[in-house]
Amino acid sequence: MLLLQLTLLFVLVLGGSSDYINIYHRAGDEVIMSCNSVNSSETSCSSIKWFYYRNRSTTDTIVSDGQINEDSPQADKLSLGRRCSLTITNISSEDAGVYSCYYRNTYDTNVYLNILTLSANQSTDPVGGVTLTCTLWVYRYIYCVKDSLRWLDEERDELKQDDDEVYYSRQKNCVSDLIITHQINHNRRYTCQFVINNEVKISADYTLVSTAPNKIIFIIIIVASVGLLTILVIVGLTVFIKSRRKTGAAAEDAPKRARVPDGEESSVTYVTVSYRNRNQEALPSSEVREPEEGEEEVTYATVKK
Incomplete structure (x- = not known):
């Protein structure tokens, strides 16, 4: 063996x-x-x-x-x-x-x-951004020639070093990094190709999802929540103040009840008037008598302030 x-x-x-x-x-x-060399009969x-x-x-x-x-x-x-x-x-x-x-x-x-992998990581480069790493895993003693790993955008155009959005780190053997300094589009696809003599042997795609819109939405939600809370507080204070004002006005306009102080006598004069019917004989005004049965007696009171 x-x-x-x-x-x-x-x-x-x-x-x-x-x-x-x-x-x-x-x-x-x-x-x-x-x-x-194995035939179908094996x-x-x-x-x-x-x-x-x-x-x-x-x-x-x-x-x-x-x-x-x-x-x-x-x-x-x-x-x-x-x-x-x-x-x-x-x-x-x-x-x-x-x-x-x-x-x-x-x-x-x-x-x-030969196995191709494509992954994304936060860049450790001073400019920041995201790094896409394309690696062709091969038998250890095989080397990849320069520029055999290429990067394409969504339009299948090769990305260049001087593009505004990306720049390259140098390819090292069978590893190539694409550093994206800023991501404009939300979901953008990048493609890594392994090429020999202009023939594409293998390729892999990676869709990079930008986190910027999510941050904006998060900020909008926070601002909206704070604004709504502020409005609710203002409305609550306004209702409370108006309620207090109405209560105070009602108390001032309420009628004052008359009260007689304890220990004081009220100044009241009572007068008794006798009534008789027309068939009854008139008496001299100076004569005073008790009312007879059947006559009505009325008492009036006058209050002196």
Whole structure:
């Protein structure tokens, strides 16, 4: 087994492979890699081995005699398919590297899996803003040429260094940063492409959502809330003041009740007048008598102030 791994590593370093395949995917994709010499009649895959190389110093045996190596870090994502092809689900940057197929004790195929990722972070640059980072994850000893990673706007026009809205940091190997100093449009899409000889091998989009409108809405809500609270306070004070004024006016206009002080006698004169009917004989005014039965007696009172 050690001799086999050294042989495969020698092939990788010197590039002596007759089947040298480069494939490009985005993180999260499902990848299927074929072992080219295997024909459709192969069903058991007992003569198949798959090896994974992240770098020159590390070799993982991920499939041996048609069985997934459960000790492999990728074991839960690996499976064998038709013609003993190797399938990896939900790939990540950690899966980038070289996959080699060994069939019937013969080296068969090298597959170079390259994975493109695109992410956003608050920029640590002095000018601030947001930094989009585009990375092509490759076999560790492969390098990307200058300007192989390009940035496009929504109109598919390449972004330039002198644009008002963005500027570049320099591409370092297979990593390129796009620093956005200010975001005018609310939802704007940016595209990163990996290009070889003007041929686009893989691309990824990122829609950057501006937070500025959310801040404006938040400020508007606060101002509106304060304004509404102020209006409610003013209305409440106005109603309270008017209510107090009406209460005071009603108290002043109320009629004063007359009261007789305790201990004082009221000045009242009582006069008794006797009434008789017409058939009764008139008496001299000087004669005083008691009223007879049937006559009415009326008493009047006069109050002296």
